[in-house]
Amino acid sequence: MEEVPQDCPGTGSAQAGKGASCQGCPNQRLCASGAGAAPDPAIEEIKEKMRTVKHKILVLSGKGGVGKSTFSAHLAHGLAEDESKQVALLDIDICGPSIPKMMGLEGEQYVEENLGVMSVGFLLGSPDDAVIWRGPKKNGMIKQFLRDVDWGEIDYLIVDTPPGTSDEHLSIVQYLSAAHIDGAVIITTPQEVSLQDVRKEINFCHKVKLPIIGVVENMSGFICPKCKNESQIFPPTTGGAEVMCQDLKIPLLGKVPLDPQIGKSCDNGQSFLTEVPDSPATLAYRNIIQRIQDFCGLHSSKEEKLVISS
Incomplete structure (x- = not known):
């Protein structure tokens, strides 16, 4: 529907x-x-399929172009650096599947032993093919990803979503509702025009009872590749994500400065975290990833206590 x-x-x-x-x-x-x-009936089927997936994290953004897919790719790379963890990245941006390119997987369906990727981009004859689908067909594709893909034993399933609060978002929340979603990471940039749409995304999460892990402010300053000084290229007019999170009582997971190498790494399908390990942006990413892991670990402990007590 x-x-x-x-x-x-x-x-x-x-x-x-x-x-x-x-x-x-x-x-x-x-x-x-x-x-x-x-x-x-697919909801129960997906619930059964997701029993082997420990943590499910949605990456959301109210506005396009704020670095949501870039963050999803880096989150997957960062979590997969622990070889004892199995990580999967699901791209449900049906009309703009950029994850295969960012992960260096155009024409492939795997990254490395403990990091797998699924996207509609793998089903296209060419990266330039347009996906011209109405809502019901998009929803059917998302259902098929969740129900028919052999996910196996997964520690983290990261779901990269398109901008907005529409068909794909409603579908992923509905289909995973019985399987437990740890929460959503919401991506923004400092400008008020982005924060306006983020507030809508936060409102969406509240309405569908989706926990919010926190907000990430991307492009928070620019690191000059030569002098290494930082400047504000998107100066916030109302205090940026930090003030918004304080007002709405939502965690600010961190601020990631803009490093030109980030875009280059994504274009080449490489992990920025390993390509530029000393960048302030890498440090910011690692701190944010650690906070997300801590959140998931805390919620797992609470669930175990509830199961034992019941």
Whole structure:
């Protein structure tokens, strides 16, 4: 089903498909028939498939171009540096799958022994092919990724999402709802135009009851490759992510300065963390990754206590 109108009576209501707000909705006929109220059997199938995946992390951003896929790739590389951990990166940006390029996997389907990647980009005949799909077909692809891919024993599943709060986001939360999502990492840049959209993303997380691990402020200053001095190329007008997080009582996981080598590493499909280990951006990434690991570990301990006590 496609995204419902704001005043939707709900599929379980007697007015489903019959109310005034249902007029013009693409799902009107389905809801009126009663079929929309039936639970999707794929949710239980995905729950069973995800039993072998310990931690599930969504990477979100309200706005495009803030470095969300770049962060997802670096998070996967950073976690996989521990060879005892199995890491998977799932790209559900159906129309703009950039993860295969960033991971150096165009035409391939693996990175190394403990880091696997799945993306619709692997299913295209050419990297230049456009994916021109409506919502239901996107949702079906995401369902297939979660249900039909043999994920195996995974410590961390990182899900890279497209910008916004639409079909792909609703689908991934719905399908993983029974399998437990550790939380979301929200990516922004310092400008107010980006923070506005991040607030919408935070509101989305609250509405769908998705825990927020924290916010990452990308492009927080520019590191000159020659003199190594830092300058503000996107000066925040209202205090940036730090002030926003304080107001909304959400953790700020860290600020990543812009290093020109980051883009070059992604273009070449390499890990910036190992290519430029002494960069201030690398240090920022590693601190953020550690905080995410600590969050997941803390929540695992709480779940174990709940299981034992029950």
